[in-house]
Amino acid sequence: xxxxxxxxxxxxxxxxxxxxxxxxxxxxxxxxxxxxxxxxxxxxxxxxxxxxxxxxxxxxxxxxxxxxxxxxxxxxxxxxxxxxxxxxxxxxxxxxxxxxxxxxxxxxxxxxxxxxxxxxxxxxxxxxxxxxxxxxxx
Amino acid sequence: xxxxxxxxxxxxxxxxxxxxxxxxxxxxxxxxxxxxxxxxxxxxxxxxxxxxxxxxxxxxxxxxxxxxxxxxxxxxxxxxxxxxxxxxxxxxxxxxxxxxxxxxxxxxxxxxxxxxxxxxxxxxxxxxxxxxxxxxxxxxxxxxxxxxxxxxxxxxxxxxxxxxxxxxxxxxxxxxxxxxxxxxxxxxxxxxxxxxxxxxxxxxxxxxxxxxxxxxxxxxxxxxxxxxxxxxxxxxxxxxxxxxxxxxxxxxxxxxxxxxxxxxxxxxxxxxxxxxxxxxxxxxxxxxxxxxxxxxxxxxxxxxxxxxxxxxxxxxxxxxxxxxxxxxxxxxxxxxxxxxxxxxxxxxxxxxxxxxxxxxxxxxxxxxxxxxxxxxxxxxxxxxxxxxxxxxxxxxxxxxxxxxxx
Numbered sequence: 001x002x003x004x005x006x007x008x009x010x011x012x013x014x015x016x017x018x019x020x021x022x023x024x025x026x027x028x029x030x031x032x033x034x035x036x037x038x039x040x041x042x043x044x045x046x047x048x049x050x051x052x053x054x055x056x057x058x059x060x061x062x063x064x065x066x067x068x069x070x071x072x073x074x075x076x077x078x079x080x081x082x083x084x085x086x087x088x089x090x091x092x093x094x095x096x097x098x099x100x101x102x103x104x105x106x107x108x109x110x111x112x113x114x115x116x117x118x119x120x121x122x123x124x125x126x127x128x129x130x131x132x133x134x135x136x137x138x
Numbered sequence: 139x140x141x142x143x144x145x146x147x148x149x150x151x152x153x154x155x156x157x158x159x160x161x162x163x164x165x166x167x168x169x170x171x172x173x174x175x176x177x178x179x180x181x182x183x184x185x186x187x188x189x190x191x192x193x194x195x196x197x198x199x200x201x202x203x204x205x206x207x208x209x210x211x212x213x214x215x216x217x218x219x220x221x222x223x224x225x226x227x228x229x230x231x232x233x234x235x236x237x238x239x240x241x242x243x244x245x246x247x248x249x250x251x252x253x254x255x256x257x258x259x260x261x262x263x264x265x266x267x268x269x270x271x272x273x274x275x276x277x278x279x280x281x282x283x284x285x286x287x288x289x290x291x292x293x294x295x296x297x298x299x300x301x302x303x304x305x306x307x308x309x310x311x312x313x314x315x316x317x318x319x320x321x322x323x324x325x326x327x328x329x330x331x332x333x334x335x336x337x338x339x340x341x342x343x344x345x346x347x348x349x350x351x352x353x354x355x356x357x358x359x360x361x362x363x364x365x366x367x368x369x370x371x372x373x374x375x376x377x378x379x380x381x382x383x384x385x386x387x388x389x390x391x392x393x394x395x396x397x398x399x400x401x402x403x404x405x406x407x408x409x410x411x412x413x414x415x416x417x418x419x420x421x422x423x424x425x426x427x428x429x430x431x432x433x434x435x436x437x438x439x440x441x442x443x444x445x446x447x448x449x450x451x452x453x454x455x456x457x458x459x460x461x462x463x464x465x466x467x468x469x470x471x472x473x474x475x476x477x478x479x480x481x482x483x484x485x486x487x488x489x490x491x492x493x494x495x496x497x498x499x500x501x502x503x504x505x506x507x508x509x510x511x512x513x514x515x516x517x518x519x520x521x522x523x524x525x526x527x528x529x530x531x532x533x534x535x536x537x538x539x540x541x542x543x544x
Contacts, residue, residue, distance in 0.1 A: 019491055024542055051499065052483050073481035074543055 002103055005085040013107050022108065023075065030077030033084070036070035049123035052076050056124060058131045065095050065132055069124075079121050082107070087128055095132040100125045140437045146523045148173040148429075159493030162528045167312050167340065167471055167519030168497050169362045172426070176366060179425040183418045191417050192391055192408075206417050209424035210407075213372045216427045216435075217357060218348040224380065226373050226407040227420055231339040232262040234358035234373030235306070237410055238335055239266035240386040242356075242379060243304060249275030252302045256281050256289050256318070257509045258311040261502040263337040267306065277301070282509065287314040287463030291322035298330050305334045309341025309357075313501045313517065314463030315446075315471035317345070324353035333379060339363060343521070344442055344469045346435040355379045361419065365522075366426030370419035380406045389413040430522070438522045445520050446470035449529045456533065458540055462510055470520035473501070475512065476536075480543035482516040488542060489516075492535035 052073035189198035361370030389412035486498035
């Protein structure tokens with residue numbers, strides 16, 4: 001199950017016929033996301049395994065996950081923005097129940113998910129899942 | 139007359155599509171595609187002529203050995219070496235330079251001895267020297283390139299001091315495309331008794347190489363960039379240097395006799411070729427070099443110079459694109475960044491959607507990236523089969539990327 005916010009993205013994508021418009025959309029999503037404070041760009045928030053630099057900064061409010069993020073690459077920033085729409089506001093159980101691969105496939109963006117792709121979408125999803133799993137154990 | 143369309147027909151992969159678009163392969167600096175004759179040679183070797191080399195006396199071993207050993211002569215011809223026994227077969231430039239670092243430099247360099255490198259070296263010609271710095275206190279002296287990306291041979295020679303034991307320099311920058319006047323460096327270094335290693339990983343791909351004319355002591359090449367199989371390569375080593383060298387990798391094939399408490403080694407170059415080599419890869423490399431020499435290395439260089447000139451004029455027309463390196467005679471290697479926030483990875487992602495393969499990253503050239511004040515660039519590197527029309531596709535794709543990221 002996905003958030004309402006992500007369902008809106010899926011609906012938007014239905015109107016985008018070609019990959020150029022989809023990328024334009026993803027890039028726009030990234031541009032609209034507020035930048036991460038430099039003080040939060042530390043080793044603990046850095047996601048390794050991405051060709052570009054990626055940081056994810058989580059917080060858990062009331063048992064629900066929220067995270068901010070940033071990358072120095074625009075497409076990756078956009079992918080982070082989409083992940084925020086996919087996950088933000090979900091309970092920890094719900095986060096772990098999300099099939100991110102299937103959800104991104106609905107956008108035709110699953111090509112970014114193969115393990116050899118260097119943009120790190122897979123690494124970001126793994127980080128988000130491990131944050132949720134750890135918070136649940138705590 | 140160099141007919142690029144005929145040449146292209148020799149490379150089966152060039153007729154495939156990527157993301158629904160005809161492949162425009164501009165990542166030759168990383169690795170080149172293979173002509174059918176090389177693919178056939180590899181298939182034929184495994185299908186009909188395969189056995190280990192230098193070992194058996196049976197028919198297949200003899201055929202494989204003859205074909206494999208024949209490549210030494212082909213490489214000698216390709217580099218105009220005086221004697222094929224100066225050619226050590228290996229897996230590529232990385233192994234070649236490590237062989238020199240471990241076999242020649244390590245036994246003779248003392249703490250405080252110096253090695254001169256240019257700032258535009260590839261990590262393959264940096265990290266082995268860092269080993270010597272870390273392990274035995276060798277000092278690395280760096281020589282900068284100027285604002286155009288040129289390396290002044292005199293600046294290299296001026297860096298020579300009483301403790302300088304080696305100059306290790308690229309023939310052609312894999313990032314800037316700069317061609318280094320290695321002949322001038324070697325002439326000056328020889329007067330001062332300093333050996334010179336030339337990293338020919340890129341240079342041998344794009345221009346005729348004559349190691350005797352250059353006057354270097356070591357010249358390393360990589361098969362997979364020379365349209366040959368991956369895992370093939372060689373280093374040419376001047377006889378006097380070879381005699382000074384200790385074997386680096388120990389094992390079978392490089393020995394004369396082995397007993398419980400003694401070992402004697404084979405004569406060079408075998409002394410530097412331990413273990414079962416890349417037999418089929420090397421046979422394929424021989425075919426690739428014959429293919430290049432068949433086209434004419436000078437003809438290839440002339441074709442690439444035309445492509446470089448055209449690419450330069452087209453890319454200069456994009457005022458939001460920053461090309462690194464403006465050396466006069468630069469090879470068809472263009473590294474660039476885009477105005478604004480787009481990362482080179484963004485750029486390569488969009489180019490890939492248009493079927494254009496480029497490299498994005500630091501290009502294994504950390505010190506040069508530091509020198510340029512960049513963390514990464516996009517690089518379009520052309521080869522013997524690329525065309526002006528492909529330059530146009532690149533430019534169109536760049537224009538789209540510029541529009542998307544604006």
